[in-house]
Amino acid sequence: MSEERKYDRVAYYPGCALEGTGHAYNRSTKAVGKALGLKLDEVKNWNCCGAMEVKNIDPKIQTYLSSRVMSIAANEMGHDVVMAPCNGCYHNLKKAEYDLEHDGKSREVVDRLSSKAGHETYEAGQVETIHALDWIKDGIGEDGLKARVKNSLQGVKIANYYGCMYTRPRHIFPEKDAGPGSESTSEPHFMDDLLAAAGAENVDFPLKTACCGGAHTLSDSDISTKLVLNILEAAEAAGADVIATECPTCHSGLEMHQIRAEKRLGRKTTVKILYFTQLLGVALGLSPRKVGVHENVSDSRGFLKEKGLA
């Protein structure tokens, strides 16, 4: 447990969704960090990354928004790692990092906006942005996790759902597809690895990186409902009890359109939806309440009790 602990203390960027609909993800991420001895310093005075919307007004606004968060972490807090559990935030910080390194026009706009806004500009390479999955996978590792499991997830069948923003587009994730031990953009496995270490049985789920239609969850709800229903039914067909998520937009999209599919299309699915941090949390011996299971729309309390996890 000595040399592997490279993420002992990192800057934490929760993002807007984790203060709202994704609060259970925030709570469970912090609780899991505490249980594993990984410390989180929340980025001071952070701002929204722009999610999937602001880039459609102009992508460089989004680059600036992400750069400000990284600048505060690096220049005001002295951190060299920023951990973002939300796929959207994680994606945008990664994209800003890439654009600032490779695109002169983005560099120029960010420098200009930072100076007008009165803070130091962010230089590419000042921080490493990681996802909550990297944080646990590389910070503790499967063996470290296994050693701490108090309440094995044995008998829980999980479909691991990664969504779009964690792996696409490939070029903003240079550390992925980089040989043994690295994450794969076509068949991601970090969440599978962690939950397997916690004792769960991962089912063969073909839609790991399918799209939930999160960008149009409100503006074109019918397509989102179709896409989500496809994911839910595929998970059930694969024999999963639970879909494990790692993104607040995907998570609330699955929950919302599970209800909408039943209301509007008469297609009922019963697969549970939990953040992977909630599943890891109960495996580490935390109570469902400690990891915010009561804050989910989809009610998994009875299910966890049934599996002896509550």
Added chain:
Amino acid sequence: MPIHEQSLIRPENIRTHDNLVLDGVDVSGHWSTFIEPRVVTDYNEALEDEIAALPGGEYIHRCWQCGSCTNSCTVNAVNPDFNPRYWIYLIRMGMESELLRDKDIIWQCVSCNKCTYACPRDVEPEGVMKATAHWLEKKGHTPKSPSIIFDEIFAEQVIARGKIEESSIIRTFLKRTGQPLMQDWLIAMARSLMMKLPIGLMRRMGLAVLFRPRTAGWSKARAALEDYVEECEREQRRALGLGNGKPE
């Protein structure tokens, strides 16, 4: 999986003859289908440049029409008329009137980035879809799509306060698009949450609605971003030949 391509030939331009005899030879059956001949007179030579001038459209010129974007497309799987490769072709050819036939669905791209992942020429088709949707709206061919309205509400909040508050985005969106707030699924979701949430958390969520979250010391960033948005808007209008007028 085969590419279910939308044919470049519109169904109304295909003539099938039941009893066709050419030079005394009966060719009805397999060889009886012909494309209506026509002359294209309405090319818009500037179309590709206009799309390329909008954010996301920059790399459209790299396309070599392999169709990987359409083949990997999430929306195409649901609606076969949604065909990024075909639209990129039309734009590069300058066939504006053909493009306009699909004007009401182009905004439906869900930004899953499967096309950009699959593209062997780094065209970033996802960006091209967004640029095209903006072009349609700025040129007045379509009203603002629900997606663009949502993006605008979201960006307004971020620029104004540094952070967003989800419930006010939802309320503003439903209002601006003229939809009732009381959606059956929204009520079902709220009910499911109310049954489980402790009072303390409910109060915290209520307070977030009243005192919307904001980033401290954001005012200078706000001013800088507002200037920048105006600058972008001016540049785009100029590129589309819409004059240098102020944004509406």
